Amino acid sequence: MTTPKYSIVIPVYNRPQEVEELLDSLTSQTFTDFEVLLVEDGSSITCERVFEKYVSKLSVQYFFKPNSGPGPSRNFGFEKAAGEYLVVFDSDCIIPPSYFEEVEKFMSHTSLDAWGGPDRAHQDFSDLQRAMGYTMSSILTTGGIRGGKQKGFQLRSFNMGIHKEVFKKTGGFKFDRFAEDIEFSIRIKKAGFVAKLIPNAFVYHKRRTDFKQFYKQVSNFGRGRVLVGNVHPGEVKITHWFPSLFLLGIVFSVMLLLLKPALGYALLAGYGVYFLAIGAHSFLVYKSVEVSLLSIPAAAIQLIGYGTGFLREKVKLSS
Secondary structure, eight states, X not given: OOOOSEEEEEEESSOHHHHHHHHHHHTTOSOOOEEEXXXXXXXSSOOHHHHXXXXXXXOEEXXXXXXXXXXXXXXXXXXXXXXXXXXXXXXXXXXXXXXXXXXXXXXXXXXXSEEEOOEEOOTTSOHHHHHHHHHHHOTTTTTTTTTSOXXXXXXXXXXXXXXXXXXXXXXXXXXXXXXHHHHHHHHHHHTTOOEEEOTTOOEEEOOOSSHHHHHHHHHHHHHHHHHHHHHSTTOOXXXXXXXXXXXXXXXXXXXXXXXXXXXXXXXHHHHHHHHHHHHHHHHHHHOOHHHHHHHHHHHHHHHHHHHHHHHHHHHHHHO
């Protein structure tokens, strides 16, 4: 049995349908020197039947372990992997056929220890998923830092690869969850490894199915950034404070309506202009009125959720 070049590690928790879509996309890869390791993280709704369906179509292994979070589950998969490179996808991703071909092409002229790629919206995604995908990557909300450009790039666990030596020297993920990929990315760079963005190695990354789930997700992102800053001083920048300042600004504007109505309305009008700009920019990206309109509440929920999680964790750590 030959050793595969890539080992794909997929942690999963109660998402068999997503895993089936992900595995199905891997059967269409134009470069096929890889194995797949499904790590079931204590799920009550397992994907074992999905695994059995793809045993004859892919080199795939299935492991069940007690629930511990995505970080330790990825490390578990890394320990079992045989490949030279360890690749992580989230279970809610769909992989384009040319993904590994693009990675091979890039590494043919650039030496890498680790890489990541952007995420995009698939044509079959709902308008709401597209709207949430837009606001998570827009220059107007996140500064476009989520995998879209080389400058300031950080590895993200929905789409990342590392050489096995990176895992051996760093020990892999240290956080159970909440920004565990950002913390790992920082340690990879501090250890002197070369990590770059491969722009054409993108994945289709689903977002949550409703705004309530989205709020919870982005709130955890805010919490995670504070936890990262607690372990790595200097890693919380002014840009990470923006959602909290955005939230506090809304609260301040509403309070001003009682004290100085004219100033309060002026500040709220500024927020209105900002959200109109988000809607207009979203329309330019997706050419869809529905996505454009949904992008406005999605952006508000993202910023308020992240800001709330960030401030709560700040208060929790300081108390």
